[in-house]
Amino acid sequence: MKKFLSLLLTGIIFPLSCNKSGDxxxxxxxxxxxxxxxxxxxxxxxxxxxxxxxxxxxxxxxxxxxxxxxxxxxxxxxxxxxxxxxxxxxxxxxxxxxxxxxxxxxxxxxxxxxxxxxxxxxxxxxxxxxxxxxxxxxxxxxxxxxxxLACLVTFKVKADTSIKNLVIRDMKLSAPKTDSIFLDLSQGKISSSTTCGSLISIGGSGNERSAIIVPKEGSTYLEVELDATINGLVVTEKKYSTVLDIEFISGNLYEIELEIDSSKIAALTTTVSEWRLKNNLVIYAR
Missing domain, CATH: 2.60.40.2620 (Fimbrillin-like)
Incomplete structure (x- = not known):
């Protein structure tokens, strides 16, 4: 009996002694x-x-x-x-x-x-x-x-000398379709859409507007509706349109300056930068 008890105690103590201190x-x-x-x-x-x-x-x-x-x-x-x-x-x-x-x-x-x-x-x-x-x-x-991961697109509209009293009533952009794109968790990137969907109104006021969109390859349609005095004639709800041949890449900010004259609207300049973090802080849309 003493021998059995000794073996039993040894069997209990042995596995405990295998656990290293601090493991x-x-x-x-x-x-x-x-x-x-x-x-x-x-x-x-x-x-x-x-x-x-x-x-x-x-x-x-x-x-x-x-x-x-x-x-x-x-x-x-x-x-x-x-x-x-x-x-x-x-x-x-x-x-x-x-x-x-x-x-x-x-x-x-x-x-x-x-x-x-x-x-x-x-x-x-x-x-x-x-x-x-x-x-x-x-x-x-x-x-x-x-x-x-998305794109911020901002528009600033100016008029040439033939246009006075410019009022932007609405601005619309053909939104990228999202049915074939994805967010890659490991890479931290959204893939680019290759097709446009319906027109969406762009938020903002005055002559400046901005929209958040998913990345997009290929052309994008832009429409502007305005009131103005054009060559001395008062017009209301006049619509201009143009095509933007810009690739919108994940994580970027696009600042687009548009100019309107009596017959057309066109993009003058496009400034591209990272829609960014600064000193590890989130910088929000203006």
Missing amino acids: NTHQVHHLKFITYNTPATKGQSAFTTGNRSSILVFESESLCQYFGGTPVFATGGSEGELVPQNSISLVKGSYDIYSLSLNNSQNPSLVFENGLCRELENGIDYLWAAQKNVMVNTDKVIVFNYKR
Whole structure:
């Protein structure tokens, strides 16, 4: 009996002695999220308090299975903190961590299949951020530096000397079709549409208008309706149209200056730049 008890105790003690002191293979580590590295300065805005985003976690180099109970929605808080609705905890490992936002207070309910989302719309300011190959072996702070994925197109209209009292009543653009495009989660990019759909009104006032569209290849139709005095004659609801041969690329800002004369409207200049982040802060549309 004493011999059996001795063996039993040895059997219990032996497997416990195989666990090395400090082995945290199955220990859970907690993640905290912020949206910039430095304090906001005058004229800049951090990810807006109250705006929503989603957080998605995968094993590094894989988009097959979610980890840490994600996807999880999160809310922009004070001092750049991004607060998940549920805490995200991970065991030791290497992970790719993504975040998406519609840059508003709505939950970004984007559905991905094999890393691609095909349910996209014009008029949405898609934001994307990622931290890849994050080695989690302790509690971590994850910094998301968002970038924009759609395109912002702005128009400024001026008239030549034959036109007086110009009033822009409406401006419309042929919206890119979205049925064949996708958002690539790993690359942080929206593919380009190759076809135009129906005309959409462009928001704004006075002689300046702007629209958010998905990327687009090929020509885009523009229509302007106005009231003016043209060569001394008062006209109302006069329509001008032109074709823009501009490729709209994911993440870019396009500032287009238009000139109207008595017979036509044409693009004078097009300035292309990144619709950008500055010092890790989101710069919002003017």
